[in-house]
Amino acid sequence: MGANLVRALDGVTHDFNEGTFWAILGPSGSGKSTMLNLLGCLDRPTSGRCLIDGTDVALLNDDKLSELRLRRLGFIFQSFNLIPQLTVAENIALPLTYLDWDPAAASRRAAELADIVGLGERLDHRPTELSGGQQQRVAIARALANDPPLLLADEPTGNLDTATSESIMEMLRGLHADGRTIIMVTHEPDIAAHASHRMFMRDGRIERIDAS
Amino acid sequence: MIGIRTFRNIHLGIKTLLLHKLRSLLTMLGVVFGVGSVVAMLSVGEGASAEALKQIQKLGSHNIIIRAEKPENPEQNNSTQRTRLSTYGIQYDDELRIHETFSTIERSVPAKIINKEARNGERSMKVRVVGTTPDWFELMDRRIIDGRVLSWHDEETLAGVCVMSEHTARELLAGSHTTGHALHIDGNYYYVVGIIETEGSEAAGVQTPDSALDIYIPLSTSRERFGDRDVQISTGSFILEEVELHQLILQVRDLAMVEPTADAVKTMLERFHKQKDYTMSVPLALLRQAKETQRIFNIVLGSIAGISLLVGGIGIMNIMLASVTERTREIGVRRAIGAKRRQIIGQFLIETVVLSLVGGLLGVGLGIAIPQLITHFANMPTVVTAWSVILSLSISAAVGIVFGLYPAYRAAMVDPIIALRHE
Numbered sequence: 001m002g003a004n005l006v007r008a009l010d011g012v013t014h015d016f017n018e019g020t021f022w023a024i025l026g027p028s029g030s031g032k033s034t035m036l037n038l039l040g041c042l043d044r045p046t047s048g049r050c051l052i053d054g055t056d057v058a059l060l061n062d063d064k065l066s067e068l069r070l071r072r073l074g075f076i077f078q079s080f081n082l083i084p085q086l087t088v089a090e091n092i093a094l095p096l097t098y099l100d101w102d103p104a105a106a107s108r109r110a111a112e113l114a115d116i117v118g119l120g121e122r123l124d125h126r127p128t129e130l131s132g133g134q135q136q137r138v139a140i141a142r143a144l145a146n147d148p149p150l151l152l153a154d155e156p157t158g159n160l161d162t163a164t165s166e167s168i169m170e171m172l173r174g175l176h177a178d179g180r181t182i183i184m185v186t187h188e189p190d191i192a193a194h195a196s197h198r199m200f201m202r203d204g205r206i207e208r209i210d211a212s
Numbered sequence: 213m214i215g216i217r218t219f220r221n222i223h224l225g226i227k228t229l230l231l232h233k234l235r236s237l238l239t240m241l242g243v244v245f246g247v248g249s250v251v252a253m254l255s256v257g258e259g260a261s262a263e264a265l266k267q268i269q270k271l272g273s274h275n276i277i278i279r280a281e282k283p284e285n286p287e288q289n290n291s292t293q294r295t296r297l298s299t300y301g302i303q304y305d306d307e308l309r310i311h312e313t314f315s316t317i318e319r320s321v322p323a324k325i326i327n328k329e330a331r332n333g334e335r336s337m338k339v340r341v342v343g344t345t346p347d348w349f350e351l352m353d354r355r356i357i358d359g360r361v362l363s364w365h366d367e368e369t370l371a372g373v374c375v376m377s378e379h380t381a382r383e384l385l386a387g388s389h390t391t392g393h394a395l396h397i398d399g400n401y402y403y404v405v406g407i408i409e410t411e412g413s414e415a416a417g418v419q420t421p422d423s424a425l426d427i428y429i430p431l432s433t434s435r436e437r438f439g440d441r442d443v444q445i446s447t448g449s450f451i452l453e454e455v456e457l458h459q460l461i462l463q464v465r466d467l468a469m470v471e472p473t474a475d476a477v478k479t480m481l482e483r484f485h486k487q488k489d490y491t492m493s494v495p496l497a498l499l500r501q502a503k504e505t506q507r508i509f510n511i512v513l514g515s516i517a518g519i520s521l522l523v524g525g526i527g528i529m530n531i532m533l534a535s536v537t538e539r540t541r542e543i544g545v546r547r548a549i550g551a552k553r554r555q556i557i558g559q560f561l562i563e564t565v566v567l568s569l570v571g572g573l574l575g576v577g578l579g580i581a582i583p584q585l586i587t588h589f590a591n592m593p594t595v596v597t598a599w600s601v602i603l604s605l606s607i608s609a610a611v612g613i614v615f616g617l618y619p620a621y622r623a624a625m626v627d628p629i630i631a632l633r634h635e
Binding site: 099 | 629
């Protein structure tokens with residue numbers, strides 16, 4: 001292993017400030033996914049530090065990392081990743097079940113969130129009965145269920161057509177406007193244009209940063 | 213909170229299983245048939261042994277029963293070409309000796325049993341004339357329907373009286389349950405003094421000492437009127453038999469002494485009988501053997517059940533492992549959202565347990581239905597016991613836990629980053 005060791009991120013030092021909307025761009029292998037995994041507490045750095053709200057991720061065990069994800073983070077994926085056997089309402093309420101919410105309160109919250117993303121009429125539908133754009137909106141509602149300060153989005157429009165992508169980005173901008181911090185990985189400059197800041201990466205390093 | 217989460221996991225487990233109805237059904241089929249066959253086989257075994265125990269208990273667990281049996285090469289006392297006399301069976305002296313020797317014996321009940329034709333006016337039937345002492349009735353403890361049983365006074369006075377079984381009374385006295393009739397048997401009259409119930413039956417290979425065709429007369433009367441020789445005429449030759457007592461029942465006072473006494477009596481009989489012209493049966497020993505047989509039967513069944521449930525469990529584990537692979541993405545999403553490893557373990561474990569328990573419940577249904585069919589079509593007694601149902605349900609739950617642990621562990625060890633990239 002040692003000889004072929006790949007440094008996915010090397011010598012990167014950066015602060016993502018609260019309330020900012022970042023787009024991370026770069027070709028595949030540039031380290032942008034690794035960056036997102038570290039920020040999402042799914043991975044720990046082999047060396048160096050990754051601080052979330054001042055907590056060093058490297059020092060946390062698996063359970064503590066899960067706890068941090070549960071309370072502070074929301075994930076949005078390229079392929080939506082809804083759970084097929086659950087209804088829209090149950091998918092949205094999924095984080096709340098792990099937070100041990102009362103089932104009645106959790107379904108009220110799910111209904112509110114479904115209304116916010118415009119799917120209030122589809123609570124009892126299965127993910128497979130929805131279009132891609134609708135599924136992504138359910139996924140956003142799910143990411144918001146635990147009211148996280150930080151949203152992480154991995155190519156959120158990668159599987160959507162242009163018009164639907166625009167509406168999803170509108171939604172993310174709205175969330176940013178409400179004061180949430182969003183960090184999004186994308187390779188499309190059009191999509192990245194919606195963010196307040198852009199980070200260009202190459203070979204595990206930050207190549208350049210610009211703000212709009 | 214744990215309660216709510218467990219309940220939710222059960223709910224989710226059922227939903228996931230319903231999502232693939234056919235697959236879930238096929239997966240649990242092993243457990244269904246495993247549990248079903250266990251419950252069914254145990255009920256058949258239980259039914260058979262309950263029947264046998266009932267029969268053996270009818271014989272009386274305190275009793276030792278000795279019956280006369282014609283030996284294969286009977287002793288020929290006095291043989292001419294056409295007449296053969298064979299002497300065998302229990303002797304009056306045997307009874308005396310046993311009675312005087314063994315203090316463990318509470319009472320000994322001798323019986324001369326002769327098949328004769330009994331008549332009451334126009335009516336007649338073949339009956340079993342049992343010459344015995346009043347102790348017989350103490351020992352058998354059958355319900356008196358009318359009149360009284362034989363007394364020692366009858367015995368001493370060689371009275372011409374008889375007690376009939378209910379069945380014989382119905383046939384011969386034409387349903388009139390009245391005592392005081394006189395019956396005609398082999399040239400002598402007997403006054404009916406009582407009618408009793410009988411338990412005459414021959415099921416599960418055990419014959420009770422009494423039969424439905426019995427007429428009881430005092431032993432002394434039987435000796436006096438019939439003697440010890442019995443003539444049977446068949447195909448032109450006489451078969452002459454000399455039998456003193458056909459049956460001797462010994463009642464032992466203490467249950468613990470039944471088998472030692474039986475052994476000692478056997479030794480004594482062997483000394484005085486040159487040939488084996490009797491058989492001895494000890495209901496208690498039969499009972500013990502029946503229980504031992506039942507125990508071995510249960511062990512064999514248990515092993516078969518164990519194997520079939522093992523196979524069922526492996527089937528479940530196989531599908532659950534496939535399910536874990538198939539649902540890698542779901543596991544990744546749940547982990548990303550914040551599920552801890554043990555919550556993933558709990559989810560998959562509960563799913564497996566639900567699968568095997570539902571299979572177990574279906575199996576119990578099958579296991580209750582099959583004995584009904586067996587009883588209905590094969591006319592065999594079956595007993596579905598609560599413990600066999602509880603046992604097989606707990607085993608199926610245990611199968612779920614044991615064979616669900618590894619797939620659940622595999623699910624929990626999935627790396628969320630890889631899982632989210634999994635197609």
